[in-house]
Amino acid sequence: MRIALVDDDPRVRRALGDLLRRSDAVDELSEHGDVLSLLDLMRERAVDTVLLDIRLQHSNALAAVPAIRRAGPRTRIVAMTAVADAPFAAHARNAGADAVIAKTAPSADVLDIAVGNPPRTGLPWDTLTPREHGIAELVVAGFSDAEIAVRLGVPAMAARARVAAVLARLGLDVRAQLASAGRGSA
Numbered sequence: 639m640r641i642a643l644v645d646d647d648p649r650v651r652r653a654l655g656d657l658l659r660r661s662d663a664v665d666e667l668s669e670h671g672d673v674l675s676l677l678d679l680m681r682e683r684a685v686d687t688v689l690l691d692i693r694l695q696h697s698n699a700l701a702a703v704p705a706i707r708r709a710g711p712r713t714r715i716v717a718m719t720a721v722a723d724a725p726f727a728a729h730a731r732n733a734g735a736d737a738v739i740a741k742t743a744p745s746a747d748v749l750d751i752a753v754g755n756p757p758r759t760g761l762p763w764d765t766l767t768p769r770e771h772g773i774a775e776l777v778v779a780g781f782s783d784a785e786i787a788v789r790l791g792v793p794a795m796a797a798r799a800r801v802a803a804v805l806a807r808l809g810l811d812v813r814a815q816l817a818s819a820g821r822g823s824a
Contacts (some may be wrong), residue, residue, distance in 0.1 A: 640666040640684065641752055643698070644676050645691040645718070650741065655691065657745055663753040673702040680709035687714045687752055691741075692730065703734040716751055728780025770804045777801060777816050 641664055643652050653667045658664045668685075670676045670817035672694060679685065688706055692699045699717075706715055716737045730738045739751045766774060776786045780819060787797035810816055 639663055639686045639753060640668075640680060640705055641687045641689065642668045642670060642676050642685045643689045644670045644673060644694070646671050646694050647691075650691070654748065655739075655741055657749060658752060661749055661753065663749075673699060673705070677705060677709055680706070680713070685710055685713050686753065687716060689716050689718055689752055690735070691718050693719065700730060700733040700735070707734060714754060724767075731779065763820075766804065770800075770807065773800050773804050774808075774816060777804070777813050780817065 641658055642652055643658070645654070648671070651671070655667060655669055656779060658667050668676075668679055670679070673690075676685075676688065680760075682749050689709075690699050690703075690706070703715055706713065713737045715734065716739060717733075717735040718739055718741050719730075720741055737751050739748060741748075750821055773786065773790075776789060783790065783798045783801060786801065787794040790797055790800070792800075805813060808816065
């Protein structure tokens with residue numbers, strides 16, 4: 639698989655590059671300090687996955703997602719950030735990112751996301767009912783309790799209680815833990 643890593647911090651590129659090169663799943667890795675360099679590469683050859691730092695110094699990386707899509711319609715785009723909270727994850731997905739991961743995530747999760755596997759969250763997803771899975775997915779997508787209430791057609795207090803029940807079933811204290819864990823097997 640061909641992976642392109644876009645981050646303006648050479649230390650991050652080196653660390654993530656070293657991790658990715660150790661994987662048997664990665665056939666080719668290119669490293670870029672900016673989106674323009676990535677787009678130049680994509681004019682020459684296909685890329686399976688782009689790991690894109692969203693805080694590039696001289697550009698809005700999420701605004702570049704449509705150009706990356708045009709250059710590689712089948713390319714999987716993974717937005718990377720220092721902290722992947724629920725609102726950011728929703729914003730990145732709305733911009734067209736296929737996945738979101740925190741740079742501080744465990745190495746195994748970063749590698750899994752890069753090669754297209756779901757992250758290993760360790761959460762007991764199989765304990766959730768189908769309705770609870772749906773609620774968990776809305777939380778992960780960044781929906782507020784009020785927005786979840788509208789989606790479910792229930793009062794906001796009921797939505798808040800249902801979110802709390804999902805968190806309790808998964809052994810989590812706050813919704814940010816669920817959002818940062820990602821979809822897992824949900």
